[in-house]
Amino acid sequence: MTMIGRRTVLVGGGAGLGLVVAWGLWPRDYAPGLTVGPDERAFGAWLKIGRDGHVTVAVPQAEHGQGVYTTLPQIVADELGADWRTVAVTPAPVHPLYANPLGLDELFEHGFDAVPASWRGEWATRNAAMVTAASSSIRMFEGPAREAAAAARALLIQAAARRWDADWADCATEAGFVTHAGKRLRFAELVDDAVRETVPDPLPIGVQGAGALMGKAVPRLDAPSKVDGSANFTADIRLPDMVHVAVRQGPIGSKLVGIDRAAARRVPGVVEVIETDDWVAVAAATWWTAKRALDASRPRFASEGPAPSTASIAAALDAALKDDGRSVAAVGDIEAGLSAGQAVSATYRVAPMVHGGIETPGAVAAYRDDRLEIWAQTQAPARARAVAAAAADLPESRVTVHAMMIGGSFGAALAHDAVAQAARIAMQLKRPVNLMWSRGEALLHDYYRAPAVAAMSARLGANGAVLGWRAKIAAPATGGALAERLVPGLPRRMLRETYATGGAVPPYRVAALAVDHHRADIGVPTGHVRGGAHGASCFFNECFVDELARAAGVEPLSFRIGMLGGEPRLARCLSTAASLGGWEGGVPDSGQGIAAHGFRGSYIAVMAEARMGPGGRPVVERLVAAVDCGRMVNPDVVRQQIEGGLIFGLASAIGAATGFAGGLATARGFDRLVLPRLADSPDITVEFVASDEPPGGVGELAVPPVAPAIANALYASGGFRIRTLPLHGAP
Numbered sequence: 057m058t059m060i061g062r063r064t065v066l067v068g069g070g071a072g073l074g075l076v077v078a079w080g081l082w083p084r085d086y087a088p089g090l091t092v093g094p095d096e097r098a099f100g101a102w103l104k105i106g107r108d109g110h111v112t113v114a115v116p117q118a119e120h121g122q123g124v125y126t127t128l129p130q131i132v133a134d135e136l137g138a139d140w141r142t143v144a145v146t147p148a149p150v151h152p153l154y155a156n157p158l159g160l161d162e163l164f165e166h167g168f169d170a171v172p173a174s175w176r177g178e179w180a181t182r183n184a185a186m187v188t189a190a191s192s193s194i195r196m197f198e199g200p201a202r203e204a205a206a207a208a209r210a211l212l213i214q215a216a217a218r219r220w221d222a223d224w225a226d227c228a229t230e231a232g233f234v235t236h237a238g239k240r241l242r243f244a245e246l247v248d249d250a251v252r253e254t255v256p257d258p259l260p261i262g263v264q265g266a267g268a269l270m271g272k273a274v275p276r277l278d279a280p281s282k283v284d285g286s287a288n289f290t291a292d293i294r295l296p297d298m299v300h301v302a303v304r305q306g307p308i309g310s311k312l313v314g315i316d317r318a319a320a321r322r323v324p325g326v327v328e329v330i331e332t333d334d335w336v337a338v339a340a341a342t343w344w345t346a347k348r349a350l351d352a353s354r355p356r357f358a359s360e361g362p363a364p365s366t367a368s369i370a371a372a373l374d375a376a377l378k379d380d381g382r383s384v385a386a387v388g389d390i391e392a393g394l395s396a397g398q399a400v401s402a403t404y405r406v407a408p409m410v411h412g413g414i415e416t417p418g419a420v421a422a423y424r425d426d427r428l429e430i431w432a433q434t435q436a437p438a439r440a441r442a443v444a445a446a447a448a449d450l451p452e453s454r455v456t457v458h459a460m461m462i463g464g465s466f467g468a469a470l471a472h473d474a475v476a477q478a479a480r481i482a483m484q485l486k487r488p489v490n491l492m493w494s495r496g497e498a499l500l501h502d503y504y505r506a507p508a509v510a511a512m513s514a515r516l517g518a519n520g521a522v523l524g525w526r527a528k529i530a531a532p533a534t535g536g537a538l539a540e541r542l543v544p545g546l547p548r549r550m551l552r553e554t555y556a557t558g559g560a561v562p563p564y565r566v567a568a569l570a571v572d573h574h575r576a577d578i579g580v581p582t583g584h585v586r587g588g589a590h591g592a593s594c595f596f597n598e599c600f601v602d603e604l605a606r607a608a609g610v611e612p613l614s615f616r617i618g619m620l621g622g623e624p625r626l627a628r629c630l631s632t633a634a635s636l637g638g639w640e641g642g643v644p645d646s647g648q649g650i651a652a653h654g655f656r657g658s659y660i661a662v663m664a665e666a667r668m669g670p671g672g673r674p675v676v677e678r679l680v681a682a683v684d685c686g687r688m689v690n691p692d693v694v695r696q697q698i699e700g701g702l703i704f705g706l707a708s709a710i711g712a713a714t715g716f717a718g719g720l721a722t723a724r725g726f727d728r729l730v731l732p733r734l735a736d737s738p739d740i741t742v743e744f745v746a747s748d749e750p751p752g753g754v755g756e757l758a759v760p761p762v763a764p765a766i767a768n769a770l771y772a773s774g775g776f777r778i779r780t781l782p783l784h785g786a787p
Contacts, residue, residue, distance in 0.1 A: 089151040090114050097247040099211070101153045102204035103132050109232055109244035111136065112144045116154030116197065118188040118435045118469065119278055120413075120462035121700070122755045123693035126276040130269055130689055131198055135205035137229025137265035138243070140274050147459045148186075150437045155180040156197075160543065162190035162656060162753075163584065165554040167535050168546060183545060188435040189470065189584065191656040191753020194689060198751065206261045208250075213264060215249035216241045229265035273692035278461065290460045291492050293420040293431045299327050301491035302346035303337040303477055305501050306357025307719030308580060312336055313358045320353035329353065330481055337481060343492060363719030364579035369408070372578045373509040376530040381572030384554065385561045393524025393568025397515035400607045402600055404512065406592040406781040407713040409505035410721070411498075411585055412729060415463030417474040418492035421482035423448070428455045428479060433462040435469040439542055447476040448483045466704070467584040470542055471503050496724045499714065503541075503583025504721075506534045506556065510596040520608035522566040522619065527596065530574040531556040531589070534582040541583075559590035559760065562597045563626055563654055564619035580716060586701075587759035590655055591708055594760035595767070595781055598651035602642075602768045603777065611641045612768070613650055625684045626654050628745055629661035632682035636743055637663035642772045647677075649768025651761040656753030658685035659745075662702070664765035665738075667773045672784050673730070674710055676738045676766055681758060683742065686749035697754045698742050705762025706732050713782050730782065 090098045096112070098104040104112050113129035125145045133143045148154050157180040161168065168176055179185070209229050216234035217224035219241070226236060233240040281287035306312060311333050320329050325341035326349045336355045340346035362368065420431040421444070428448050434440040437459045445452040462469050478491040493501075508531035515523045535555025539546065557573045585591070605615035613634050620627040630652050633639075640646045652661040662681045669675035679702050688694045711730025714723035723729055763781055771777050778784075 089149045089153070091149070097250070099208035100204045101148075101151070102201050103136070103208060105208070105243050105247050107244050107247065109242050110142050110144055111138045111243070112146050114148040115145055116148035116156070116186050117193045118459060118462055118465070120188070120435070120465040120469065122193075122697055123276060123690065124188070124193045125278045126274070127194060127689045127693055128197060128201055129277060130274055131194075131201045132205040134269035135202045135261065135266045136209050137231070137268065139232035140269060142232055143277065145277050150184050150186065150441055150457055152181045152184045155183070155185045156187045156192060157185070158196040159187045159189045159192035160185060162192055163187065164535050164539065164551070165558040165588070167552045167554040168550055170552065171546070171550045179546060184438040185543065186436060186438050187470075187542070189467070191755040191757065194751045195657065195753065202261060203259060206259045206266070207255045209264065209266070210256050210260055211250040211253045212243055212246045214253040215246045218249070227264065230268070235265075271688060271691065273690060276693065287461060289415060289463055290418045290420060290431055290433050291415070291490065293490060295420070295422055295488040298488040298490055299339040299341065299485065300343040300346055301337050301339045301478070301481055301489050302343055302350045303335055303491060303493060303497065304350050304355050305335040305497065306355070307359060307363055309361060309363065309719060310357035310359040313356050315353040315355045317353065320349040323349035323352055328485060330484060332480075335477065337477065337491070339481065339485060339489060343490075347494065359719060364716050366715040366717065369507055369578045369580060369716060372576045373507060373530045376574040376576035377509055377511055377528060379574055381528055381574040382553070383570065384557045384573050385569060385571040387566070388568035390524055390526060390568045390570040394513065394515050394526060397517050397523045398607060399513070399515055400604055401511070401513040402603055402779060404510045404596045404599060404779045406508045406595060407715070408507045408580060408582075409585055409591070409708055409713050410502050410723060410729065411466045411468040412707075412712055412726070412731070413462070413464035413466055413468055416493045416495055416498040417468065417471075418490070419475045419478035420488065420490045421478035422488035423482050423486060426454065428482065429458065430455065430475060430479065431458045431460055432472070432475050433460050433465065433469045434472065434475070435465060435467070436542060440472050440475050443472040443476050444479040447479040466586040468502070470538070470584055473501070495726070499723050499725070500721050502721070503581050504714070505585035505591065506532050506582040506589065507578065508589070508592045510592075512596060512600045514600070514604055516604060516608050520610050520615070522564070522604060524568040525562070525566045526570045527560055528572050528574060529557050529560055529593075529596070530576045531592070532578050532582050533575050534584070534589070537581065538583055556589055557593065558588050559593035559653070559655060560596070562601070563623045563652070564601065564616070565621055566619070586704055587756045590653065590756070590760040591705075591763070592781070594651065594653045595764045598653070598761060598764035599767050599779065602649070602764070602771070613639060613641070616650075616652065623654065623659075625745070625747070625749075626652055626659045626661070629659050629682040629684055632743055632745055633661040633663045633680050636682065636741060637665075637678070637680035639663060642768065644772060644775060647769050647773035649765045649770070649772055651765040651768060653761045656757065657750065658683065658752030658754060658757045660684075660757050660761060662758070662761040662765040664762070664769040666766045666769040668770060674766060674770060674783050676706060676736070678739045679706070679762065679765070680741045681743070682745060683754075683757065684745040684747050684749075685752045685754050685757065686747050687751050688744070689751065691744070694744070694754050695742055698758045699740055701756065701758025702740055702762055703732060703737065705759040706738070706766070708759065708781065709763035709766045709783055711782050
């Protein structure tokens with residue numbers, strides 16, 4: 057990315073344009089895109105201050121429950137010295153300044169590392185590659201947001217110091233005021249004068265009143281509107297002359313061959329029936345009317361080839377495991393490492409998993425004045441704009457995307473099928489449309505977490521040391537498929553398929569290691585689900601480590617810590633979780649299991665207490681988690697994410713999966729997903745390990761280790777090993 061120094065500062069004024077500050081983040085070729093009102097002043101790309109004193113922070117990341125509408129504004133308010141009670145948030149516009157190359161790098165598990173980092177960053181900037189993924193929000197944007205706030209604070213302080221004839225270096229900010237020697241002026245009184253000031257070089261970061269809010273559990277900005285129902289989601293959008301749309305898609309790989317249009321038309325309130333090769337939709341006065349008409353139309357789909365099924369998926373994975381794989385990681389001489397010592401092997405399986413967010417996919421589209429507007433649940437607004445433009449046959453410059461809050465995405469909003477459908481229908485009808493998928497449609501046409509099979513083998517020395525470790529993992533090439541949908545402009549030849557085996561390299565020190573990916577073509581679309589492939593890889597690794605410890609006759613916690621010489625933060629998490637949970641060594645009938653994982657710059661250990669209940673369904677009575685995620689912006693938000701991740705991990709351990717029959721998922725509603733209910737929720741304890749390390753990701757952190765901790769606990773409870781996800785019954 058081309059940068060400019062803080063010496064080259066562009067300052068412009070005026071009631072309509074506001075104050076524009078260009079600092080180190082600002083490339084020369086990009087003008088600011090933040091919209092300001094007549095009584096507001098914009099301070100660069102991140103914040104604006106009104107003449108009434110309110111501070112509005114532009115957030116480029118999607119809010120889907122993870123708290124980014126609080127944490128990023130908190131960073132800005134902390135550095136600015138603002139009063140939290142006056143802080144508001146607005147979605148940032150699609151703009152190159154908000155590109156997130158870190159999120160893309162980590163989402164694809166650094167599969168594009170063959171492309172120089174500078175080129176990847178430039179590509180992300182030029183394409184306004186805004187993406188909410190890979191727990192990257194704070195790690196990517198804390199620096200730019202803090203610099204923006206520091207620049208704004210310096211300008212406000214300079215304006216106040218000029219009035220007082222004081223040295224601006226002796227002034228400070230506090231709770232929305234600039235202060236000096238007992239005097240104070242509100243931000244609101246200073247914004248117009250600040251236009252005439254100059255950003256200092258270097259920026260005074262972390263001084264003059266900054267730091268009052270960092271690490272504090274300030275109230276979430278999105279909570280009040282979500283509690284009282286005033287928060288707007290995509291389904292809530294209402295526009296004049298709007299119609300509501302229900303859509304039906306056929307089995308995987310099928311085409312629409314016929315519908316009963318007359319039957320659909322006979323339903324009162326129907327406006328239009330829209331047919332394409334891949335789907336049929338009905339527009340009507342209400343969504344329920346559209347759904348009734350869609351049912352009456354009885355759409356018929358046909359497939360030319362065999363449709364995917366649970367059996368065909370399993371066969372494809374098993375066949376791939378027999379073929380030559382591609383090396384993902386190699387350490388030492390694996391053949392020598394596996395040639396002597398006690399042999400241990402196991403095969404693990406993970407079923408396809410759904411997203412299952414409360415809000416189903418949908419979009420609102422309106423074509424007027426030769427422009428298309430889209431309101432959408434999206435984690436990649438620039439990509440949503442491109443998809444809408446292609447569907448509407450319009451240039452992207454004539455498409456505006458309004459990024460909405462999302463009711464629990466878990467990665468589903470990285471896809472934009474509903475956006476394309478809404479755009480196409482709006483262009484055809486020439487009136488606004490509100491398109492929402494039904495729950496069944498969302499489950500039948502998901503981009504599922506990939507199923508996988510892992511053949512694990514190892515050799516143990518006489519002292520219990522792991523001499524060799526080999527993991528052969530059969531899984532579809534989800535990274536390549538995700539790249540086709542999300543970043544089609546990046547050259548595919550540069551992508552290594554590392555997503556499919558994300559997290560497969562264990563954190564433990566072993567003499568020889570080999571991890572191979574065996575690509576499986578399963579005929580089912582796969583995508584990113586919270587935690588990615590780490591949810592499967594951690595299950596494979598942590599269950600296998602538990603089996604190795606048992607085979608070596610070593611207590612499982614001590615076995616792990618003994619191999620963690622290079623990961624002291626993970627070792628501390630393990631010992632903390634064990635201490636808090638009253639770890640008894642995982643002895644028979646204890647019902648205790650433990651697992652650990654580290655990624656996105658954070659570390660976690662989970663101890664579970666579980667037993668097998670009636671009908672072969674696990675009963676999880678307790679989860680204890682110890683977390684080292686570095687510095688925390690807002691401890692309450694971090695705790696919410698860890699607790700939510702533990703429950704999400706519990707769901708993936710006991711359910712949230714689907715089979716396939718006739719090219720369709722067998723899960724058609726929440727009742728078929730075996731999700732944990734309130735009565736199933738265990739007692740949860742979360743302990744944070746104090747750390748001064750940079751903030752790590754927390755949105756996905758707690759998901760991967762829950763399932764293996766429960767599986768290991770079930771072994772300690774009943775003496776049998778379950779090697780499949782979801783966990784159910786005896787082997």
